Amino acid sequence: MTRDETVVIFDRVVASSDRFERKGKANPYTSANGHMFSQVNKDGELGIRLPKPRQVELLDAYGAGPFKSYGATMRDYVCLTEAMLSDDALVAGLLNEGFDFVMAMPPGGKK
Numbered sequence: 001m002t003r004d005e006t007v008v009i010f011d012r013v014v015a016s017s018d019r020f021e022r023k024g025k026a027n028p029y030t031s032a033n034g035h036m037f038s039q040v041n042k043d044g045e046l047g048i049r050l051p052k053p054r055q056v057e058l059l060d061a062y063g064a065g066p067f068k069s070y071g072a073t074m075r076d077y078v079c080l081t082e083a084m085l086s087d088d089a090l091v092a093g094l095l096n097e098g099f100d101f102v103m104a105m106p107p108g109g110k111k
Contacts, residue, residue, distance in 0.1 A: 007028055058078050
């Protein structure tokens with residue numbers, strides 16, 4: 001799947017939510033409570049930040065692995081597979097889980 005195709009999916013699913021919005025021009029992402037919880041990297045992969053037990057479930061069910069951005073493995077992020085990206089309802093559900101995850105954290109931001 002190309003990066004453009006991933007961005008189209010990301011934009012479509014994010015636009016369907018009233019809980020969060022797309023940010024970033026060149027590198028699309030979502031954030032809440034001062035924390036990013038999803039991102040499309042330069043390789044066209046979509047990563048979503050989720051609790052560790054959910055990451056393990058997705059690894060077992062879909063083969064989803066760690067998410068990297070600019071060569072660094074992003075803590076708490078899972079990289080969605082192409083099969084996962086083909087299911088808008090699954091992607092929307094995972095984005096909502098990511099939103100809930102960061103909303104339960106202490107507020108982030110500049111110190």
